[in-house]
Amino acid sequence: MSLKPFNKLPELNTANVLLVENEERFQKKLADAIVLLENNVNVIVRLARSLPLPLENAESRPRIDLVVFIVHLNSEQSLLSAETSLKHLDSGYFLGKVCFLVTGARCGTLPYERLTSLKKMAATLNSPLLMTEDKTAEGVNTAAQRVLAVLRVAAGLVPMATGLYLSSLTRCTVPNDPDWQNQD
Amino acid sequence: MDDSAKQVLRKIIRRIPSNKLQNILSKWEHLSKKQFRSLEFTQAKWLLCDNLLSLCEENDLSMKHVTELEMIYRIENPAQGSWNVCQLIDPSEEAVTVDSLTFKDSFKAHLKHLISHVSVKMKKHEDNAIWIRIAWGDNFTQPNHLNPTYVVHHLQTPYVFVSGLTAKHKPFLHQALIPSTHYGGLKDVHLSGRCLTALRDLLMRQYKQAFPVKHPRLLQEKSPVPSHPNIETEHAKHTEKRLQMAAEAFGEGILPKLETAVYKLETRFRENGMPGRREEPFRGVVKFSSSNLLESLKNCVSSGMASAPVTPLLSSITQKGRNYFVITDKGPGVSHTQGRKI
Numbered sequence: 001m002s003l004k005p006f007n008k009l010p011e012l013n014t015a016n017v018l019l020v021e022n023e024e025r026f027q028k029k030l031a032d033a034i035v036l037l038e039n040n041v042n043v044i045v046r047l048a049r050s051l052p053l054p055l056e057n058a059e060s061r062p063r064i065d066l067v068v069f070i071v072h073l074n075s076e077q078s079l080l081s082a083e084t085s086l087k088h089l090d091s092g093y094f095l096g097k098v099c100f101l102v103t104g105a106r107c108g109t110l111p112y113e114r115l116t117s118l119k120k121m122a123a124t125l126n127s128p129l130l131m132t133e134d135k136t137a138e139g140v141n142t143a144a145q146r147v148l149a150v151l152r153v154a155a156g157l158v159p160m161a162t163g164l165y166l167s168s169l170t171r172c173t174v175p176n177d178p179d180w181q182n183q184d
Numbered sequence: 185m186d187d188s189a190k191q192v193l194r195k196i197i198r199r200i201p202s203n204k205l206q207n208i209l210s211k212w213e214h215l216s217k218k219q220f221r222s223l224e225f226t227q228a229k230w231l232l233c234d235n236l237l238s239l240c241e242e243n244d245l246s247m248k249h250v251t252e253l254e255m256i257y258r259i260e261n262p263a264q265g266s267w268n269v270c271q272l273i274d275p276s277e278e279a280v281t282v283d284s285l286t287f288k289d290s291f292k293a294h295l296k297h298l299i300s301h302v303s304v305k306m307k308k309h310e311d312n313a314i315w316i317r318i319a320w321g322d323n324f325t326q327p328n329h330l331n332p333t334y335v336v337h338h339l340q341t342p343y344v345f346v347s348g349l350t351a352k353h354k355p356f357l358h359q360a361l362i363p364s365t366h367y368g369g370l371k372d373v374h375l376s377g378r379c380l381t382a383l384r385d386l387l388m389r390q391y392k393q394a395f396p397v398k399h400p401r402l403l404q405e406k407s408p409v410p411s412h413p414n415i416e417t418e419h420a421k422h423t424e425k426r427l428q429m430a431a432e433a434f435g436e437g438i439l440p441k442l443e444t445a446v447y448k449l450e451t452r453f454r455e456n457g458m459p460g461r462r463e464e465p466f467r468g469v470v471k472f473s474s475s476n477l478l479e480s481l482k483n484c485v486s487s488g489m490a491s492a493p494v495t496p497l498l499s500s501i502t503q504k505g506r507n508y509f510v511i512t513d514k515g516p517g518v519s520h521t522q523g524r525k526i
Contacts, residue, residue, distance in 0.1 A: 024487065035412045048418040049488065057418055
């Protein structure tokens with residue numbers, strides 16, 4: 001059963017975000033930061049390893065406004081797990097309710113193809129791709145701020161803006177030049 | 185003090201880190217208090233070593249005293265080099281009554297009987313362990329004190345820990361150990377590692393171990409509760425189950441520190457479950473290495489990186505107390521292997 005964006009009614013002044021990470025390393029830190037940062041809106045963070053989500057929670061689970069996939073570039077498994085999880089997401093989510101979070105992109109020894117394939121995936125799904133740093137507290141805070149900014153729009157808490165509108169501006173694009181990764 | 189003793193002393197001093205040097209030398213009881221105070225430990229090591237050498241000349245110390253210093257350092261810092269474990273088998277009736285003095289005399293006598301040029305030094309450590317330092321020579325050369333063998337044996341236990349032993353001297357050591365401990369034989373346990381205390385704890389079961397049970401027990405510590413009421417975990421039950429799997433396979437407490445685990449494959453190649461046409465075994469070696477292997481394996485299971493339940497190949501490291509395995513086919517095909525079949 002795939003996760004659907006509009007099969008439940010929204011709650012007043014509430015935003016729900018689902019963090020999907022196979023390793024369960026970064027999501028706890030990020031969740032703590034997100035919850036502490038937001039004071040005006042009731043932000044509920046749900047943590048998952050992968051999709052599909054267990055059926056027994058389906059009743060109690062509120063409407064999810066934003067799904068964040070966290071990918072660690074230093075493990076292939078992380079990328080593969082995100083790829084398989086995407087299949088269990090309703091297509092309605094790709095209208096501005098999905099975002100990718102990448103960590104470890106700064107490390108030079110990692111295979112570059114992983115980032116490229118992730119960028120291509122994000123570009124074909126019209127979703128934004130956020131580069132974050134998971135080792136430092138500042139990096140976690142920045143990541144939380146950026147996720148919150150996207151979440152507020154996706155949950156409809158910002159007047160005159162919708163998730164679709166934001167993601168059409170922030171979606172990841174892959175340049176056409178095949179040698180673009182060799183330029184730097 | 186002859187040249188070789190000086191050379192050995194220099195080598196020992198070079199090996200000991202500067203911050204430990206003062207402590208080690210204070211335990212070495214061959215310098216008078218006045219002499220010890222005259223040494224300056226803030227000096228460069230070679231200068232300190234020259235001063236120490238002149239003091240040794242003054243006191244007329246010999247190789248015997250120098251090796252004592254090395255033993256003190258080695259006993260204080262056993263996690264150096266690789267330790268192998270042997271097990272004594274077939275105990276005779278006297279095996280339980282061996283005391284340290286008779287063991288010392290009989291071991292020395294047996295070894296000197298086998299090989300003429302050998303220097304043996306023994307010391308009893310606080311935890312009832314007997315440390316033996318053996319410097320080997322052969323019929324025409326003096327004992328080589330630069331590469332000694334260390335043997336640690338706890339009396340009344342069947343285990344012997346050996347470090348720095350060459351294949352050439354192995355039979356001598358075995359022949360001297362077996363009669364002096366009143367056992368019938370000595371076999372390799374296929375366990376090795378850098379940390380001596382961890383090997384001892386693993387073999388003598390001095391850690392919180394897991395026992396195979398039919399019914400799963402309830403875990404005392406559940407998966408960590410989210411710190412904030414607004415954070416909920418979707419896979420809480422799965423996490424709990426994984427933690428339980430890990431605890432069942434490896435126990436709940438801190439695990440002994442091992443560095444490697446080696447699996448040698450000698451199985452025949454299989455196609456669709458049937459033995460293939462190739463008759464000769466498919467050889468391969470799989471080696472796991474980590475600074476703390478058992479903890480990392482446990483973490484792999486509890487974090488979900490490895491699929492649970494744990495294969496008996498990994499969990500048998502603690503259950504069988506060994507980290508070298510030979511995996512063979514069950515049939516009579518390859519039977520001349522030393523390892524135990526799994």
